[in-house]
Amino acid sequence: MDELGLEVLVPIHVGETRKIKNGHRQWIESVDGHPNSAGARILGLNTVDETGLGRFLALAEGPIVVLDAAAHPWLGSDEAASVTGDKPLVVLAREESSLTHVAELVLPLASWVETEGTYTSSTGRVQLARRAFPPAGQAQPAWEILHRLSQMLEAAVVAKASAEVLYEALSGQFEAFRETTFRRLEGEPGLELGPEVSDVG
Secondary structure: OOOOOOOOEEEOOEEEEEEEEOOOOOEEEEEEOOOOHHHHHHOOOEEEOHHHHHHHHHHOOOOEEEOOOOOOHHHHOHHHHHHOOOOOEEEEEOOOOHHHHHOOEEEEEOOHHHOOEEEEOOOOEEEEEOOOOOOOOOOEOHHHHHHHHHHHOOOOOOOOOOHHHHHHHHHHHOHHHOOOOHHHHHHOOOEEOOOOOOOOO
């Protein structure tokens, strides 16, 4: 649960096993196919697989907000659409799916090439991602949509959001990111997280 009493889940998509080096230059095996799940775990968010997603959608009370309908292949299935039942459903999506067809509200989501932000890899490095071009139509990055929603709920951390402002708020709150300022990320290809983060990946 976050400070608003909301339960936040991050879907994990398991891929093929591959060997990579972690932030301590040790070889590890990873099956995580999601590009930012390590960052989610460091922030204390709950990560779930397909079974956990299904259980959550079936048992959740109150409105459900899906921040990226493409975050896990299962979310695009007929089964995912069916288990939401009669619950109010808001979906951020880039294309149509079974889930968007049953949603009460669908918000156009910018693609990753249209989004500025950061990614924390399973090797324990945080990297800056610049957008290649502006979002098309009314699409917006998920962080911008979330910021606008938080303003409506009078829970916004900052009055005006940008990738830099939100990252500085994050790095000020979480020790692992304390030394990885946005300006440092602009000048370097990737920065290792704080030394207390030992088993990323």
